[in-house]
Amino acid sequence: MKFICLGYIDAAAFAALPDAERHAMMDSCFAYDDYLRANGHFKGGEALQPPETAMSLRYANGRVVVTDGPFAETKEQLGGIMILEARDLNHAVDLISKHPGAKAGPWEIRPAADLGEMVRESEARRRARRPA
């Protein structure tokens, strides 16, 4: 099963860490990512640039409204996402709870949804609507 794991981080607190601690933290995170890769659990992922680089789009009153920054206005911000291959939810929890990044901020684990059937139905609808 695929799980999308969202890792949150308090960027200000992380930046305030002494260099040695921050380096140790990052080294252990990357080492664990390598361990996940070596065992076929890491199916992709990216770290995110800080929240001030984000844009948010929302549809309102018939048009798209664009604003600065991410939606959530909390101390912890999304720091990165990972696509994780795990046998089941408990296996995903086990894998992520060993991630050193879990010490820096919370993670959210969401099973990936299979929209295959929905996409096929939608394709059929769109084909039917197309003039012959």
Next chain:
Amino acid sequence: MAESPADDLHARLDAVYRAEAGRVLATLIRLLGDFTLAEDALHDAFNAALERWPREGVPANPRAWLISAGRFKAIDALRRRARFDAAHADIVDTLQGAAAAVVDDELPDDRLRLIFTCCHPALPPDARAALTLREVCGLTTEEIARGFLTSAPTIAQRIVRAKARIRDERIPYQVPTGAELPERIGAVLAVIYLLYNEGYSASSGPALTRVELSSEAIRLGRVMLELIPEPEVLGLVALMLLHESRREARVSAAGELVLLEQQDRSIWNPTFIREGVALVERALASRRFGPYTLQAAIAAVHAEAPTPEATDWPQICALYAALLALQPSPVIELNRAVAVAMHQGPAAGLALIDELVRRGELRDYPLVSAARADLCRRLGRREEARAAYAEALARARTEPERRYLQKRRREME
């Protein structure tokens, strides 16, 4: 169609997985001292087999091979982890020291340790069932959640907490001995019984039964039977097999509930009945039997009756009386009342049920009103029957139950 060698090997590996995964995992937990590490090691070992068996052939003792491979994979994994967590370095040393001598042909069966640990009384009862299904039966969190009609995160939480509890309270990974054993066997049988019951008669939802839970319960019961052939273990397996023999007959093609009286007895499973009856007889002969054996004996009397009229009701009433003496319970009293109604007539049964109700027992148990309604109907007390059916309907838990009760209530109009 000729199977290619690769298909053949895949089929072989699947068969090995089904037969051995439980035992391999149980042994790995003992060797590694950690549930999660052992689960990963189990899967790594099967991946290694998938890769190497096509080249090297299936080993003579696949189980020993898998345990050995799993242990080495775990040591590798710990070594890699030790690079970013110093705490793992010590474990690697200990494991390597203890390693080589352990695997031989005389491997003990560790499944019992695993079952007893998962059903430990220090764990909350709902966690015991979830943990047993995942660790002993190999179901995924999502499958367990579907079985219990709850969300995967709910089940995941139970499992995470239960594992933490095993670790924090240092629940020993062993089969209890001496005075503790009977009580602990009781706790394991209770979990198996709960799983079976949940599968036999779903407590809610669209379907009447959930076959996956029942078959896992029977599988677990058989493991217990193989390893601890105590009378009550025999009794519980017999009970499950005898109830299981009627699975096909209990639900009509349209998904409707079919009561014992109306069931087509020709589709009862004769293999299950033979095996169940033989087990009950062995358990009864031991003279050390308990409630599971008595319930199985009651089920056996039903199973052996060729027609509803031929049922030996006096025998069933006597068995219920013995059961009640051993394990006083209002639910058993209710069942006995129904048996008495069959033996001595509906009025005698109704008197027993009304007595139960007067004592304020089973106020919310849906089957009380259903049984009362049925006896009133047989006595021709239509008004009372209608009211009791309505009451039963309000408490019914599954759709087929609801439809059955609605049909009966309409007949009383």
